[in-house]
Amino acid sequence: MSSNTLALEATGISKTFGNVIANDQINLEIKKGRIHALLGENGAGKSTLVNILFGLYKADSGTVRVDGKTVDLGRPKDAIDHGIGMVHQHFQLVPVLTVAENIVLGNEPSNKANVVDIESAKEKVRELAETYQLDVDTEAMVEDLPVGTQQRVEILRSLYRKADILILDEPTAVLTPQETDHLLQVLKKLATQGVAIIFITHKLREVLEVADEVTVMRNGQVVGSTTPAETDESGLAEMMVGRSVVLRVAKEEASPDKTVLKVNNLCVHDDRGILAVNDLSLEVRSGEIFGIAGVEGNGQRELVETITGLRNAHTGQILIGDSSITEFSPRQISELGVAHIPEDREKHGLIGAHSVADNLILNRYYKTPFSNNGIRQQKAIADYATEMVEKFDIRTPSIETPSSSLSGGNKQKAIAAREFSHDAKLLVASQPTRGIDVGSIEFVHQQLIQQRDQGLAVLLVSAELDEILSLSDRIGVIYRGSLIVTENSTDLDRNRIGRIMTTGSDST
Amino acid sequence: MSVKESKSIQQVLFSKRWWILTALILVIFTLWTAEFQEANTTAVLAGTLRHSTPLVLGAMCGLLCERSGVINIGIEGQMLMSAWGGFMIASTSGSLLLGVFAGIVIGMMMGAVLAGISVGLRGDQIIAGTVINIAAIGITSFFFSLGRTLPSGKTQVIKLGPLADIPVAGRVLFSNKPITFLTLLLIPTLWFLLFRTKWGLRTRAVGEHPSAAETVGVSVIGMRYFNVMMGGGVAGLAGAYLSLEAVGSFERGMTNGKGFVALAVMIFGRWNPVGAWGAALLFGYASAVQTQFQFRDWLTNDPQFIGIIPFVVTIVVLAGFVGRARPPASIGQPYSRE
Numbered sequence: 001m002s003s004n005t006l007a008l009e010a011t012g013i014s015k016t017f018g019n020v021i022a023n024d025q026i027n028l029e030i031k032k033g034r035i036h037a038l039l040g041e042n043g044a045g046k047s048t049l050v051n052i053l054f055g056l057y058k059a060d061s062g063t064v065r066v067d068g069k070t071v072d073l074g075r076p077k078d079a080i081d082h083g084i085g086m087v088h089q090h091f092q093l094v095p096v097l098t099v100a101e102n103i104v105l106g107n108e109p110s111n112k113a114n115v116v117d118i119e120s121a122k123e124k125v126r127e128l129a130e131t132y133q134l135d136v137d138t139e140a141m142v143e144d145l146p147v148g149t150q151q152r153v154e155i156l157r158s159l160y161r162k163a164d165i166l167i168l169d170e171p172t173a174v175l176t177p178q179e180t181d182h183l184l185q186v187l188k189k190l191a192t193q194g195v196a197i198i199f200i201t202h203k204l205r206e207v208l209e210v211a212d213e214v215t216v217m218r219n220g221q222v223v224g225s226t227t228p229a230e231t232d233e234s235g236l237a238e239m240m241v242g243r244s245v246v247l248r249v250a251k252e253e254a255s256p257d258k259t260v261l262k263v264n265n266l267c268v269h270d271d272r273g274i275l276a277v278n279d280l281s282l283e284v285r286s287g288e289i290f291g292i293a294g295v296e297g298n299g300q301r302e303l304v305e306t307i308t309g310l311r312n313a314h315t316g317q318i319l320i321g322d323s324s325i326t327e328f329s330p331r332q333i334s335e336l337g338v339a340h341i342p343e344d345r346e347k348h349g350l351i352g353a354h355s356v357a358d359n360l361i362l363n364r365y366y367k368t369p370f371s372n373n374g375i376r377q378q379k380a381i382a383d384y385a386t387e388m389v390e391k392f393d394i395r396t397p398s399i400e401t402p403s404s405s406l407s408g409g410n411k412q413k414a415i416a417a418r419e420f421s422h423d424a425k426l427l428v429a430s431q432p433t434r435g436i437d438v439g440s441i442e443f444v445h446q447q448l449i450q451q452r453d454q455g456l457a458v459l460l461v462s463a464e465l466d467e468i469l470s471l472s473d474r475i476g477v478i479y480r481g482s483l484i485v486t487e488n489s490t491d492l493d494r495n496r497i498g499r500i501m502t503t504g505s506d507s508t
Numbered sequence: 509m510s511v512k513e514s515k516s517i518q519q520v521l522f523s524k525r526w527w528i529l530t531a532l533i534l535v536i537f538t539l540w541t542a543e544f545q546e547a548n549t550t551a552v553l554a555g556t557l558r559h560s561t562p563l564v565l566g567a568m569c570g571l572l573c574e575r576s577g578v579i580n581i582g583i584e585g586q587m588l589m590s591a592w593g594g595f596m597i598a599s600t601s602g603s604l605l606l607g608v609f610a611g612i613v614i615g616m617m618m619g620a621v622l623a624g625i626s627v628g629l630r631g632d633q634i635i636a637g638t639v640i641n642i643a644a645i646g647i648t649s650f651f652f653s654l655g656r657t658l659p660s661g662k663t664q665v666i667k668l669g670p671l672a673d674i675p676v677a678g679r680v681l682f683s684n685k686p687i688t689f690l691t692l693l694l695i696p697t698l699w700f701l702l703f704r705t706k707w708g709l710r711t712r713a714v715g716e717h718p719s720a721a722e723t724v725g726v727s728v729i730g731m732r733y734f735n736v737m738m739g740g741g742v743a744g745l746a747g748a749y750l751s752l753e754a755v756g757s758f759e760r761g762m763t764n765g766k767g768f769v770a771l772a773v774m775i776f777g778r779w780n781p782v783g784a785w786g787a788a789l790l791f792g793y794a795s796a797v798q799t800q801f802q803f804r805d806w807l808t809n810d811p812q813f814i815g816i817i818p819f820v821v822t823i824v825v826l827a828g829f830v831g832r833a834r835p836p837a838s839i840g841q842p843y844s845r846e
Contacts, residue, residue, distance in 0.1 A: 056723070056845070077725030092720035094713045095837070105713050106724030114706045157724070 006068065007032045007165050007196035008053070008084070013062035015048055020407075022048040024220045026062070030165065035187055035197045037211035039204075039240055045220040046200045047089065050167045053198075054086045055079040066165070080106075085158025086167040091150050095143035099136050100125050103157045128159050132186060147297075148179035155186070166190065167198045172206060173296060173463075180502075184210045202240070204233045205498065218242050241466075251449045254473040256285035260426045260457035261307070266316035268302045268481075275314070276302040278481035286425065289448065289458040291472030291489070293465060294501045299481035300461045301343060304430045307459070308340045309333040310348075320426060334363055339419035343430040343461075345408075349415045352404030356396050357385035359403045360418050392417040393443070409440030416444055420451055427451065430461045445471060465497060479504035527786075534793075548800065553680040555796030556789055558754065561691050562587070562763075564781075564788035565746035566770025568698055569615075571779045572739035575702065576732045577715040577838040578626055579633040582640030583743050584767025586618040590747025592648040595658070595758040602659045608687065608748040615744015616737045618644075623736035627729060630842030641767075649760055662756035663687065687749040694742070698781040711735055715836035718843045728843050743767070772822050778833050787825070794821040 008030040015023040022045045030036050040046045051057045053064060055073040063070050066082045073079050079086075093102045104121040111117060122138040129136050134152045142150060151171060158166055168187075172180045187197055187210055201207060207214055208228045216224045216239040224239045231239075261284040268277035277299040284290040294300060305311035307318055309330035318325050320336050334340075342348035350359050361370050361381055369380040385399040394413045396406055403414060412432065419427065429448065433441040448471060452458055462468050468475060475492050476483040477500040484500050485492070500506055538549055566583045573580035580586075590611035598607025618640055625636035663685045671682035684692075702708040710731060713721040718728040746766075751758045773791060777784030798817045 054723075075725070076723045080725050086723070088723070092717070092723045094717045094720050096716055097709070097713060101709060102720075105709060105721065106726050108706045108709060110706050115704050116706055116709055 005032050006030065007066070009065040009068075010049075010053065011063050011065075013049060013052060013064075014060045015052060015057060016060060021220045023052070023059070026217075026220075026222055028215060028222070030196045030198055031213070032164070032196050033191050033194045034212040035191050035199055035210050037207040037214045038198055038200045038217065039202060039207055039214055039236060040217035041202060041240055044217040044240075046217055047169055048220075049217070050086065050169055050198060050200060053079065054084060054167060077106075080161055080163075083162065083164045084167065085161055085163025085165070087151060087154040087158065087169065087171055089169040089173070091154055093142045093150055093153060096141065098139050098141055099145075099153050100138040102142055102153055103160050105157075107161060124160065125156060128156055132156075132159060132189065134186065148175055148182075151175070151179075151183070159190075164194065165196045165198070167200075169200050170202075171199070172201060172203060180206070204236050207236060208233065216240055251471075252453065254288045254452065256288040256473070257455065258286060259283050260286050260321065261459060262317075262319040263303075263307070264317040264319070266303070266306065266318065267314040268299070268306045268311060269314050270299075270302055276481050277306065279316075280478075280482055282476055282483060282486065284426065284457045284459050286455050286457045287452060288473040289452050289460055289471050291460045291462065291468035291475045292478050292483075293462075293468045293475055293497050294478035296463045298478050298501075300430070300478060302481075303478075304340075304343065304428055304459075304461055307333075307428055308338065308342075337423060337425035339363075339422045339424035339427045341412075341415055341419055341427070341429040341432045343434075345411050345415055346404075350403045350411055353402055355400045356389065356394065356403050356406070356414060357381055357399040359414055360385045360388050360399075363418060363422060388417045388421065392420075412440060412444060416447055420447055424456060426457045426459070428459045428461075431463060432460070433462070433464070433467060465494060469494060469497075477501050550676050550679050551803075552793070552796045552800050553676065555799055556792040557680060557684070557688065558792070559795040559799075560785070560788035560792030561688050562746040562749050562754075562766050563770050563773050563791055564695065564785050565691055565742055565749065566767050567774040567777060567784035567788060568694065568781055569739040569743035569746070570771050570774040571777075571781065571784065572698075572711075572742065573619075573622075573736050574774070574836055574839050575715045575779055576711050576735040577718060577728075577836060577841070577843070578623070578732055578736050579839050580622060580637055580736065580739060581634060581768075581771065582618065582622055582637035582644075583770050584763050584765070585637075585641035585644030586615050586622075586740050586743035587747040587750065587767050588644040588648055588761070588763045589618055590615045590744035591751040591762055592651070592747075592758050594744075594748040595656070595751040596651075598660075598752055599656045599658055604658070604660055604663055604752055607658075607752050608745070611748030611752070612741045612744040615747060616741040618743070619737040619740020620733075622740065623733045626842065627732045627736065630844060633840055633842075645761065648758075652758065652760055656757070658752070658756055663753045685753050687745065687753045690745070691749075695781050695785045702781065712836070715838055718838050722845065728845075732843070746770075769818070769822055772826050775833050775835075776825050779836065790825075791818055791821060794818045 006029055010026060010028040013023050013026040014021070026049055028049070038046050038049070048057060052059045053073065055076045055078050058074065064073055065071065066084070071078065071082050073082070094105070097105070100118065100122045103125050109117045109120045109124065125136070125138045128134070134156055136149060136152055136156065142153060145153070171183060175183060184206065187199065191197055199211065211228055214226050214228065214236065215222055216226070216236065218240065223242070226239070263280060263282045266277055266280045267275060270276035280299070280303065282290065292300060302311060306313050309325065309328055309332070313326045320333070320338060323336060325333050325336065346352065351362070358365070358381070361384065365371060365376070370377055370384070382399060388394070389396060389399060392413050394406070394417060395410050403411060406414065432444050432448070448458060448460070460468065460471060469489065472489045474486065475489050475497065476486040477497055478484070479501055484504055485506055496506070538553065566587060569583050569586070570580055593614040594607040594611030597610035598604050601607070622636050622640060625631040625639070626633040665683055665685055666689065668682040672678045674682065702711065710721060710726045714726060714728050714731045722728050747763070750762055755762065769791060773784050773787040776787035795818045798814050801814045
């Protein structure tokens, strides 16, 4: 297998969304039989680029050549016809169809009368599964399968279409460490069989482990290409971030005071009734930031939802101040002085159709001065909103603009404005900087430090290890619903946290 | 590799035991009444089939649309337009066949209107359906003219040779009018198309997860246009049935809520043509019993009371089953690619 022939070549790809330049003159060369990692922070434009390559977005300019021929990728079908397959970040599988039906959909084996030959479909899927050691039950409904298996179905679907260029968009974000290792093995095997693989990630370890080539993107541009042999983790991180490796926020030593949040032996179930938080205990004191590091899906969401009253605890105790809050409603908890920056700002942070002003008073619209005997006080609301918009630099055409039309960063600033002006004792911040621009990230980080210095207790949950490392005073590493290690942030380094959060064990 | 065994017949029978029990009770009850009142029983059963025909056609229109992700609450209007249009063409041309054909074409055109608003322009599907219902009442009333008749009369009964001579079953099943026979053929055909063919698999995928279908090269917009128009055609057949086969003339508002009951039938039948047929027979039975009560002058002190039977059945069924039935996941949401 020649490893130097180009499978795919993209030249001068540009794409803008509104005022945002997502891709700016991107050049990319993908070789046959090689694993090409596309590395970059959230919002760097990686997903936009591969969505263009798969025909989901239309590039404003630029050309794509497959096997040396210029191709027009107007629709996913065009991409499929040219042998490009994609494993999506949000799986594109039909939950109520079986594995076999999902894999053959759009290219079904059939007789002349267009009757689907489901037995031959199952047989073909079984053959593929055996060839690539991707074990699946062809008759299972996709909705009943765990995430890792659903991903396998997506890979099989691309292989069924004889894809020789396979794009994987953040495939390891949803996987357990074992599943991740297995996936990386599969990718290596596919590459030896001549498949060109584009592997999107922001996890450096994975890049160094499997990639043959690396392209780094930042702010919509390619900032460099390298190979794992020529670089190491810190080198990659520097290319990715564009400045010194660990983005430490300037902060004073914390001066923690009395305990504000105390969680004792908490167990919580997830939506499927499986134990997601398992005998977890922690303590957050006023004036400190307690960071929870971990791979997503290890119980962080359930923990945060239980502390803020959105989910019931199974067993265990949560104390805020002196109150045991496991039976409290979200409003009662909020009134105790708990502020919450939720993980999903569109879904739980803002009411998109309501104005910026109404969203800014969402946690106390029913109190004076915003409400007088149940009547809204428009002037007080407007005055307050105007003040907040100015103070927190929320870029909005007016305070009456629906919050859904703000950019991600400004939405997050609006939520921060509401929650930081809450007279809170405790702030629960979940992924506070996910998917927002660098300027807004710095702003949110500074606010967190400032509030900490004024005596706020902060529980910070983030999938970004750098964020945890630079902000936290103490760090707990979560794995399968339990805190494996809790230590001062100065005693933990990146490698050790990474090891614990992926293996659940502290030993080398 | 573990391969699941397909369900054995025993398992299927057990999982559907309540339905089988209900059906058995109805059959035994019917046979028992047939012992001493054969004419009555035959009339009720024939009436059941007659009343169920437009309902199951309407329900199949609804499920064709909804399986691809488009809510169609305009079935009532589509049926009414076709009933009127089919009658006008048949009455002018003198050809019933041409009338039925016109009814189907008009139904497809109404389907195109719904698809144009809700799929093409990505408008609200409920509003699009309501527009069709209101427009149909207005248009058919405006162009309605008294005194028109069908020169050739309505469609005639076809007897399937010796089969039609079997007591009870012969009259009920094997001696019917053409659109009724066509409907009985259409039910298993549509089931087969939906669950065994490429088109059916793609339709169900589009209705559940349109972007997944799009990423494997299925045109969501194209599938929705096609299905909604086909559904309109089926609703058109139901309209033609009403004016050309059941009544033999056109009356204002002659669909009388059947398009809405058809939606209940579709839900009760869980978006499955065969299930919808069972549900339509239940509603048809309720209507047939009501008709017999009126015909026999039973309980005529309170005719309104008898008249509500089919609607009480609708309410009970919807209250009891709608919550548990799971519609295609993407219905009601306009689709756009970027």
